[in-house]
Amino acid sequence: MKSEHIPKATIERLAVYLQILGNLGRDGVNIISSDKLAQACKVNPSQIRKDLAYFGEFGVRGVGYYIQELITAIKQSLGIDRHWYCALVGVGNLGRALLRHNEFARRGFIIRGAFDCDQDKIGKVESGLEVICSKRLKTKVRDLGLEIGIITTPPERAQRAADYLVESGIKGIINFAPARIAVPEPIPVEYVDYFHQFYALAFHITLSQHRA
Amino acid sequence: MKSEHIPKATIERLAVYLQILGNLGRDGVNIISSDKLAQACKVNPSQIRKDLAYFGEFGVRGVGYYIQELITAIKQSLGIDRHWYCALVGVGNLGRALLRHNEFARRGFIIRGAFDCDQDKIGKVESGLEVICSKRLKTKVRDLGLEIGIITTPPERAQRAADYLVESGIKGIINFAPARIAVPEPIPVEYVDYFHQFYALAFHITLSQHRA
């Protein structure tokens, strides 16, 4: 099919499929039908086939999907069949935790530059990376080939961090600070805030209690 | 309006509105129109009015919304105008980080029980909480009035942790482990995995590069 616009929800589901396929693969399963996968993901089987159809034909009729092939196909579709070099801005509690979290490298997101504006932090080494003055972002983004910016500053500094990143020629931003940021049109921004999930949970619990 | 079913997307947006209204409120703004708020959130103004209409009438025609009142109204709608006592299961790197993160209490999610199955960890004190054997979840959930379970075990243990929590009478679960869990029908589960956002970002960057 290979269509133009792809729903945001499809991208989210592809990430879920990937997670479940990974677990199945590790359990030694080789082939799965859209029906079985749908059960595991709690979605409609047509939904899975349609989501995949946006990117190509990955299954075998009458058989199903070869799990390893499908994983490869989804990774390719999402653009995670490669490494992404990242710049982390704001080496505080959260920043340090992320720098230490090996899962990033394992999944292909390699934090190759750590930046802060605090003189006390600049020059210190954290998880093998020297903390660099955020004023020097531009040179480093170019020299190290950084493409993704990770913002872990306090919320009131997030916009400034974003401005630095954009000016440096970064291609996309993940913002962990609980503040919206404004960036020029073509640069995508994703927000990470797990309180959203806590709110959603509180809402659902309250709702079901209200019904009872 | 006060309608029955509320879109998942609406709940997500309410969390965003709340964030932005909070920042505006701190900046000393008292009143805002759906148009202005929409600009700040990058959504359609009708969208905001409709989202709010699911829960009631909170604005004043010809004037706009009183920020403090609107914040209160949204918190009430989401069910976060109160405290929620939480059980954290799995006191490892992430678990400890969450226990130390004051923001939880500040937002009304109070982690009141920390559980682990590792004998070496049980009995130790972490952020003022004694780590308790997960076998004792049932008693503690009842005695401490815990309503939300937070899973921070390795992925292969997430299902077991979920089973314990469900059996203990927990009302909802937040799962930080990258694995889907199965729970009986009425219990809501929310998943936290920031790699989904990294995947989405990689996808969007790849897409825009492909177009260029």
Added chain:
DNA sequence: TTGATTTTGTTACTTTTTTCACAAATCAGC
């Protein structure tokens, strides 16, 4: 080789969500 069986890919249909458009409400100025 044929026919029965399975399961995909895709089109047609249904439902949900978003956007538009405007009457109803509010307020400031005269």
Added chain:
DNA sequence: GCTGATTTGTGAAAAAAGTAACAAAATCAA
């Protein structure tokens, strides 16, 4: 207290997303 300028709340229209249904492809038993 009326007039004009705003801005909400909501029903109707449009767009998008999700589901169902089925032809096309693959496999396997006979």
